[in-house]
Amino acid sequence: MSERLLVEGNEAVGYGALDAGCDCYFGYPITPQNEIIEWLSRELPKRGGVVLQAQCETSTINMVQGAAATGARVMTSTSGPGWSLMQEGMSNIATAEVPCVVVLVQRGGPGTGGLRQVQMDYNSVTKGGGHGDYRNIVLAPASVQETYELMQLAFYLADKYRVAVVVLSDALIGQMMEPLELKKLDFGPLPSKEDWVVTGKSYHKDGVKHMSLIVKGTPDDPRFPTWLSFPKHLYEKYQTIEKNEVRYEAVALEDASLVIVAFGYMGRISKGAVKIARGEGLKVGLLRPITLWPFPKEAIAQLAERGFTFLVVEDNFGQMVEDVRAAVCGHGSGGIHLLNMFARSSSADGALIHPRRIVEECKQILGGNR
Amino acid sequence: MSQIEKQRVWVSGTPRLWRYNPIGARQCAGCHSPIVERIICEVIEEMGIEGNVICVTGIGCSALANFLFDFDSLKVAHGRPVDAATGVKRALRGRPVVFTLQGDGDCIGLGGGALISAASRAEKITVIMANNAVYGQTRGQMAPTTLVGQVTTTTPFGRSPAEHGYPIHTAELVAQIKGTAYSVRTAVNNPANYQRTKKYLKTAFQKQIDNVGFTFVEILEACPTLWRMSPVESLKWLEEVLMAEFPLGEFKNVDKIE
Secondary structure: OOOEEEEEHHHHHHHHHHHOOOOEEEEOOOOOOHHHHHHHHHHOHHHOOEEEEOOOHHHHHHHHHHHHHOOOOEEEEEOHHHHHHOHHHHHHHHHHOOOEEEEEEEOOOOOOOOOOOOOOOHHHHHOOOOOOOOOOEEEOOOOHHHHHHHHHHHHHHHHHHOOEEEEEEEHHHHHOEEEEEOOOOOOOOOOOOOOOOOOOHHHOOOOOOOEEOOOOOOOOOOOOOOOOHHHHHHHHHHHHHHHHOOOEEEEOOOOOOEEEEOOHHHHHHHHHHHHHHHHOOOOEEEEEEOEEEOOOHHHHHHHHHOOOEEEEEOOOOOOHHHHHHHHHOOOOOOOEEEEOHHHOOOOOOOOOOOHHHHHHHHHHHHOOOO | OOHHHHHOOOOOOOOOOEOOOOOOOOOOOOOOHHHHHHHHHHHHHHHOOHHHEEEEEOOOHHHOOOOOEOOOEEEOOOOOHHHHHHHHHHHOOOOOEEEEEEEHHHHHHHOHHHHHHHHHOOOOOEEEEEEOOEOOOOOOOEOOOOOOOOOOOOOOOOOOHHHHOOOOOHHHHHHOOOOEEEEEEEEOOOHHHHHHHHHHHHHHHHHHHOOOOEEEEEEEOOOHHHHOOOHHHHHHHHHHHHHHHOOOEEEEEOOOOO
16 A cells, blocks of 8 residues: 655645656745745755755746756746746747746735635636747646646656646645645656757767757748747647647536536535535536646537536636637537636635535526526 | 758868857847857867857847857846756756856846846856947847946937936946855957956856856947947947946956855
């Protein structure tokens, strides 16, 4: 039997990083992710890894870019305000095509906002966030165990596609303690980094220099991409990811007539709501996207074709609901309802949308009152 | 062999590391950047570190060198080479010689915070900052190093202390920081200074190799195009006006940081 621990979600990020073979961590303190930088500062150097606390998040993401260009498995972590500072780097990493993992532990916004859980950074992580046309793979865990497993997947996907992968945690999952079972995951072979890493010319097989550039496009040299061939290459890469890497959890969808769509901790709370609703004889199911980009739009479109109605539950104004609308558009006529943060139980910053409240909403929708 | 390589003309005495440039030579007549690039190549060859050196450039005229240099390099965002160089150096556990090649706007304008923090951490990298007192690539706006009274496209009546403040003396500033092992200002306006700059750069690289601390080399460069002068006039202005504001010399040179 493998080892079982009782840890916080933020520590599970650390355990996941270690088991993925994370080599370098660059970070800057910000609540509610301080446990990550503190834990890794303690544990990573023991295993020969590099940890550096930088002077700001703008610096951490650029240190990540530099370290990633050498082929190291590298990560950083932050929360909302730091994430905003990182957008320049995220955009450059997309062009430089260096693999890295960014853990975003969401907190209240906009502005400095609050320190407790929200899901307000959905649009920023899934639609790019910085300037230019690019995507990040976004993985949204709903538990401490899943945080640990998705960290390992994140490093794998980053290396597989040479992209930045965002693990979208939040103050709730990050600071909640749960049992964690450690198990190293094997996702299969990865392409070699030999032909692009920047490590010094004499360290390359053929002795030909390598360049890691954020400016791509030359007019007249066939060895380098042109102004059009480079965006086309990125576009095709993103299409491959959309085709191959969609992940979601389906709960009781077979005979459902109402499908809740929710991610992260709201996905988990909605799972509780489905259980209560089923106990009361309501035909409610759940689709919990694990990859927020690529979004499981095909799965949602297929459900829409079958005539299902949707209830999107998210702890923000309503951001993912737009992706659900886009997925449903042209597939069936089922309604799309939204239960947003204003269904929280109280005005306290730690308040949540409770399962009972979700069940109540389901009853209203199924009763034709919405 | 590609078309570009066939077209390449080898000039006797050119450093081996000075290679083809598929985007074409971009520097203007009388620009000092190619001189600095050549010095870098010569120093690397003479020190025998050519297989184990990584250059990090940012955005700006000084940062067109990636294609030119025949060794590994990164090009990162404006103001961020110092951070990226830190990442490279740390990830490779201090093995290669890592240097940045930046303009004054890149280095002390946008990247000022990163520069001071890296020096404070005694980061084992070398920062080469080209100082031409204007923004070159964006065509002549005021830079952090623009002199009082100097006319640029954003100070059309001259830089006024009341409105725009004063130029930054980066080499002196960096010399004040404890983690700095070496800080120097030099120029490439004549053969004597060319040789001095080579010596300074070798010293900086050697201190990096010896893990002494942060090393900084500021180089005054002429920009005839944006100073609105002929190359010869610009040399005169550099020697008489720019050097009066920015004196040359070593501001810090220690073998051990106590």
